[in-house]
Amino acid sequence: MKLFIQLVALWIVLALGVGMFGGQVVEDIWRREMEASFRRDMVAAEAMVESLSWSKPPEAQPEWRKMEHELGLGIIPVQRSKAPESMELIWTQAGQEGMRLTADVALSEFPETTQANTIRITRDVQLSSLDDLWWSLWALLNLAALAIGGLTFFAVWHDLGRKKRLLRPWFQALDSAEERESLLPAVEPQDSDFCIQMDAVADLVNRIYASLKNANERSDLVLGNLREGVLAVDDHSRVLLSNKSLRRLLELPNDNFLYRPLVEIIRTPAIVNMLRKILSEEVLTEEQLEYGVEPRHLRILGRPLPLGEGKSGALFTVRDETLIKRVDMIKKDFVSNASHELKTPLAAIRAYAETLQMGALEDPDAAESFVNNIISQADRLDGLVQGMLQLSRVEVGSALNYQRFDVIAAIEPCINAAYALGRAKGVTIEVNAPEAAKIHSDRDGLQTIASNLLSNAVRYTEAGGKVAVHVERQSTQLVLEVRDSGIGMAEEDLARIFERFYRAEKDRSIDTGGTGLGLAIVKHLTGALGGSVAASSELGKGSCFVVELPNEPLGNVE
């Protein structure tokens, strides 16, 4: 557009210039042309005049009139004192809009009858022909200027990319004064003060940019690797910053949500209310909530975030306390279960003792039965305390005593005890074991594992049932399998049977006499000996426990 206006202005200036100075030039050209034409016609007229007979006055001759008409000239014989030596053209005014061109020509053979020695040749020219020529030229010039302007405009805009490069100096020259100033460095010598200062500024900007970029990357790295979620919000509740942990904990898509209102991202009322409270009252707030599809226990701490200029946003830190809560829950369960297990035999002992005190001592039969019961409950209490101590020792790892021993000989007492228990209850025991199988492990530990599994199997199998023990020494490990046809367990119980005091029978209606610690001890012992224990069960059909222990301690394997 700017270029177009410039072209129009150029055209107007050119047109005015042509208008002012072009008239004189055109008139000169026209006069010269008229004079040349007049000279040609004049020579012809002279030749024709000399060819006349002059027998009578020329005006009377028809050829004379014809000649004047054909050549467009006025020809008059005149008497001059002296015949002109050379031809002279004279322009004179003829009327309002005309000019007359006159020339005198001396004749070589002058007829005596005419009394004249010269012919005067004249031509009248109308000035309107000059005007016509002038306006024609003016129009032509304008048309040419328009055409050139249009072509230039078209050429420039048609292929601006290429033309711009070619016409750059011209564009630059046409640009405004401020823009022309911006071109100055290009023409400044490179060692000038200006260029040196500009280089210094550019270096400084680059250094600042690089250091900002590094700082940004460092803070991103730190924030990204924090386990706590971090969220910063401005005074208009728009997100300023969020890290990867926050997105993971609040189950958000992987986006930084920059400048998006928080409520569009997190709609949880607890968090929205926290934000509102922090922004309006500028106080510290704390919330604990269950969040997500698979609920996590989150602790959210919110505090005011000063943003400068008197503005204040909010900064949230989100911590996942699911594991802590779980450990806490297990601890609570343990205390509750342990106190329950300890309280039951104590209550029984107290009841029997009170009954004895209240007069049962007088009845020897009843007294003996009560005392036996008191001893049985005390044994149970002792077993419980022993179990807890053993579990504690196993956890610490101080109870292990590695030695080379025969597995079959080691577990024989356990199998015999199971035989005795099974015989009393009507449960068959089947043993499938090799003659001897030596391993390098903890003998007492293996005995504890076997006796716990066997006593459990007999305890939870009803009369007429069967318990099968299978021992096999493989190349690297010993496999001990105890399978029973007892009451079995539901799938949800199976996952928790190795927890301390966990019982599949929730209401503890079946008094099996166990402490609730046996399987926990088995699990910890096998783990300490470098092995593993697995359980499978079907409700009403029986259970199977498989223990795998390495033949050699883990550090001794060649």
Place this chain on the structure above:
Amino acid sequence: MPKHNCEQEYAERRALLSSKESRLARHLNHDLEEAYHRILTLSGQVEEMIDKALRALMARQHPVASEVIAQDEEIDRQEVRIEEECLKMLALHQPVAADLRRLTTMMKVNNDLERIADLACNIAERATDLIEYPSFPIPEMLRDMAADANAMVREGLDAFVNLDVELAYQVIHKDDSVDAMNVRVINEVTKLMKENADWVEPALYSFSASRAIEQIADHAVNVAEDVIYMVNGVIVRHCHNDPKLRSLES
């Protein structure tokens, strides 16, 4: 970073929905944003109510059910306030095109949210009734159905927030599975009623809860359809021949 140009896409869609520059239009945009954020806050509360109601039902927790019932009054108050604001905008600014679509969608979503909150209350009431029948086995399928309906509401509102038409179509598509689960729950409940005459009453409560969950899913579908209308200007309600839906079904 692949980044999927989430932000850019979101910004473009928002720009499409708020392209006015005049001063009046700026006021309208401001009011629209305010009402929009109110709806989002409301939706957060409604989502929490559904969550609690389902927990109260499945875990038979009376205090949680009472919390849900107590919350309903506040939801009703907010719904009325948002509707009044929307009506005021309609009267004052007389919006057209995208603004009109956005405003009408907000009014409809507001209404759906209030209905969902009422249904959550119904579930909480049924949960309270069922506490008196501890031996009645609440069908396990109800838990899956509730989880799906809850996810549909969440995703419908996510689609509303992010103007995500794809997600909205997925929500509509999910409704069929919730309907199918409802039929299975009703069959199971009917079987329980036939097995034990004492269970007729709790079975009817379960039936009612199942129906409420199914209706919550229907309202989530309404929200999703409104989102499609707001973004594309196309009404897909009752339009079973929609090519997008048919492609999802196949």
